[in-house]
Amino acid sequence: MWNKSVRFFKRREPYIEQIRNDFGGHFGLKAAIHAIESLTSYPAALEYRRDFVRRRAGVKMEFAGELVALAMGRHRLGKESQDHYRLMFRLTLAAGGHSARLVHMLALAYLEPRFKD
Numbered sequence: 001m002w003n004k005s006v007r008f009f010k011r012r013e014p015y016i017e018q019i020r021n022d023f024g025g026h027f028g029l030k031a032a033i034h035a036i037e038s039l040t041s042y043p044a045a046l047e048y049r050r051d052f053v054r055r056r057a058g059v060k061m062e063f064a065g066e067l068v069a070l071a072m073g074r075h076r077l078g079k080e081s082q083d084h085y086r087l088m089f090r091l092t093l094a095a096g097g098h099s100a101r102l103v104h105m106l107a108l109a110y111l112e113p114r115f116k117d
Contacts, residue, residue: 001105005098005102012091035071035074038073072088
């Protein structure tokens with residue numbers, strides 16, 4: 001089981017490395033440029049709030065999800081957009097399962113013996 005999960009990540013490492021800065025907490029400059037260049041004309045909401053009493057301000061960008069979705073399409077897995085996102089979703093589910101398996105096996109092999117009576 002360990003080897004199967006390790007092979008899964010080794011086979012997909014180039015793609016995972018390629019997309020890691022396209023979305024999420026690692027949203028990179030290239031992904032941002034791709035998203036901006038891929039924008040189409042659609043109504044976008046930008047909400048700006050100021051609180052002079054507390055001396056605070058904030059911006060709420062209703063289009064942030066659209067930018068992330070566009071950035072996620074930068075390295076397509078399929079010809080059609082829906083194919084790409086379906087394949088990316090399946091990869092994410094499989095990676096989550098393999099990650100959990102590896103963590104559990106490490107815990108059983110290295111942590112569990114240290115906590116025995």
